[in-house]
Amino acid sequence: MQTLVINKRGQLKIQQMMIMLLAVTLFFVLAGMLVLVTQVSNLKASSTIIQSDNAKLLASKIADSAEFSCGASFGTVEMSSCIDADKVINLKNFIKEYGGGNFWGVQGLQIRKIYPDNSGIECTSSNFPNCDVITLIPINGTGVSNFVSLCGQYNVNGQIYSRCDLAKIIISYQGS
Amino acid sequence: MIQNKKAQEEMVGFALIVIIVSVILLVFLGFFLSRPNNQSTKSYEAVSFVQSMLQYSTQCQDYYGYIPVSNMILMCSSEVSCSNANNSCTCNFGSLCNGNNCINSCSILNSTLNGILNKSWIVGQGSSTKGYSLNITSSNGGIFSIKAGNITSNSEGAIQNLPSKVGIPVNVLFNWYY
Numbered sequence: 001m002q003t004l005v006i007n008k009r010g011q012l013k014i015q016q017m018m019i020m021l022l023a024v025t026l027f028f029v030l031a032g033m034l035v036l037v038t039q040v041s042n043l044k045a046s047s048t049i050i051q052s053d054n055a056k057l058l059a060s061k062i063a064d065s066a067e068f069s070c071g072a073s074f075g076t077v078e079m080s081s082c083i084d085a086d087k088v089i090n091l092k093n094f095i096k097e098y099g100g101g102n103f104w105g106v107q108g109l110q111i112r113k114i115y116p117d118n119s120g121i122e123c124t125s126s127n128f129p130n131c132d133v134i135t136l137i138p139i140n141g142t143g144v145s146n147f148v149s150l151c152g153q154y155n156v157n158g159q160i161y162s163r164c165d166l167a168k169i170i171i172s173y174q175g176s
Numbered sequence: 177m178i179q180n181k182k183a184q185e186e187m188v189g190f191a192l193i194v195i196i197v198s199v200i201l202l203v204f205l206g207f208f209l210s211r212p213n214n215q216s217t218k219s220y221e222a223v224s225f226v227q228s229m230l231q232y233s234t235q236c237q238d239y240y241g242y243i244p245v246s247n248m249i250l251m252c253s254s255e256v257s258c259s260n261a262n263n264s265c266t267c268n269f270g271s272l273c274n275g276n277n278c279i280n281s282c283s284i285l286n287s288t289l290n291g292i293l294n295k296s297w298i299v300g301q302g303s304s305t306k307g308y309s310l311n312i313t314s315s316n317g318g319i320f321s322i323k324a325g326n327i328t329s330n331s332e333g334a335i336q337n338l339p340s341k342v343g344i345p346v347n348v349l350f351n352w353y354y
Contacts, residue, residue, distance in 0.1 A: 024193065031204070060224060074231075081227040115232070115295040147224040147296065149231040163233035163242045166292055 052144055055106075055173045059146040062104055063169050067091055074151045074162045083111060083169065085152035088134050089125050095136050108139035108172035113150060115166040129154050143172035222334040225296060226350050230336065234288045235260060236279060245288060249348070250340050251281040253314050258284065282319075289320055297352060299325035306330075307353040314346045328353040 062068060063083055068091075070082035088111060091098075098104070111134040112118070118132030129152055150167035153160050230249075233242035236258035243251070243258055251258060257278035289310065297308045307325025311318070333351035340346055 020193070024197070027197070028200075035204070057220065060220060079227070079231055081224045082231055115292050117295075146221055147228040149228040151231070161241045164231045164244065166228055166232050166296065 051173070055144040055171055056146055058104070058106065058173070059144060059169045059171045062106075062109070062171065063146070063148045065104075067098075070149075070151050074164060079149070079151075081147065082149045082151055082164065083167070085123070085128065085134070085150050088136070089123055089128055092134065092136055093125075104171075106137065106171045106173055108143055108170070109136040110134065110139050110143070110170045111136075111148070111150060111167055112170060113165050113167045128152065139170055139172045141172055143170040145170040219332045219334065222332050222350055222352055226334040226336050226348060229289075229292055229296075229350075230338075230348070232288070232292060234258075234284055236281065236284050245285070245292075246338055248281055248285045248288070249312055249319060249338060249346055252285045253316065253319050253340065253344065253346055256281055285320060290322070293322065293324070297324075304354050305352055309349075309351045309353075311349045312346060313349075314340070314344050316344055319346065326353065330354050 060081065063081055068083045068088060070079050070084045072079075073084060074082070113132040120133055121127065121131040123131035123134045145168040148167050148169050149164040151162060151164040154163050155161075230244065230246040232245045234245060234248050236243045236248065237260070238258060248258070258281050260279050293308065293310060297305050299305050299307055305325070306328045307323070309323040309327070310320065312320040331351050331353045333349065335350075336348040338346040338348065
């Protein structure tokens with residue numbers, strides 16, 4: 001009779017342990033699933049953010065590339081985030097030779113003056129500097145932008161001056 | 177006696193499980209909290225803004241032509257005047273301007289910076305920019321300071337030091353809040 005009671009107690013202990021192990025395992029499985037679901041649901045948002053971030057960095061990289069940058073043309077030192085308007089207006093005429101944007105991996109590329117006030121006049125070699133937008137490749141949808149200074153030679157009362165305005169380089173990319 | 181020992185063993189086991197679960201939870205928590213915040217491009221935007229702003233040509237001129245904001249800051253700090261187009265203020269080498277119609281460089285700097293900030297960072301509902309602040313200081317004191325919108329806990333900024341000819345360096349600190 002005493003042996004039976006001890007056996008029963010032993011079984012009870014084993015059952016307790018099993019329930020405990022099951023509970024702990026279940027807890028970790030549920031916690032793992034929760035983490036997994038959160039991670040997966042954030043994947044698409046993360047991919048969009050990464051794409052947008054890369055595009056912003058690309059916008060800055062393009063502004064500092066040889067085809068766009070001022071170099072030391074408007075000062076004694078090389079300036080970063082500075083676009084030479086004369087270079088870009090000439091580049092506009094040869095944009096097809098750059099694969100219509102494939103060279104930089106963008107679908108749209110535009111430089112828009114933001115200060116002083118602009119009236120949205122498209123720049124050509126004949127109306128510069130009395131214009132505000134240089135469209136190299138038309139922007140489709142919304143693009144990403146970064147600040148640059150747009151520098152060029154201005155004719156003021158017959159005298160040639162260099163001046164820099166505040167502008168934004170806007171690019172659109174696949175998925176934007 | 178044996179039953180007491182068993183109860184102690186069970187308590188130790190339970191405590192062990194509690195400790196293991198707590199450690200694992202802490203590891204999970206630590207992992208989530210220490211995930212890097214991917215805000216580098218936002219900071220890059222602020223840096224680009226500061227660089228572009230400093231290169232902007234103001235309406236003031238000296239012997240060399242239009243004066244960029246970076247030089248206007250130093251001129252304002254040293255209380256040097258500048259010339260507007262078509263007036264009797266004459267400027268010589270070294271940005272020294274003399275004459276009755278010379279303009280106070282600080283007033284031009286203030287209006288230029290206010291204009292640039294208003295056009296560049298649209299603060300308000302529907303905008304991702306909640307606010308911004310720009311502080312330009314030298315060891316002699318403040319040169320320009322502005323705050324607009326709300327100061328939130330999410331911010332990115334850029335700082336630029338401008339070396340001065342007279343040996344007093346100037347700091348430009350820009351922050352934007354989102």
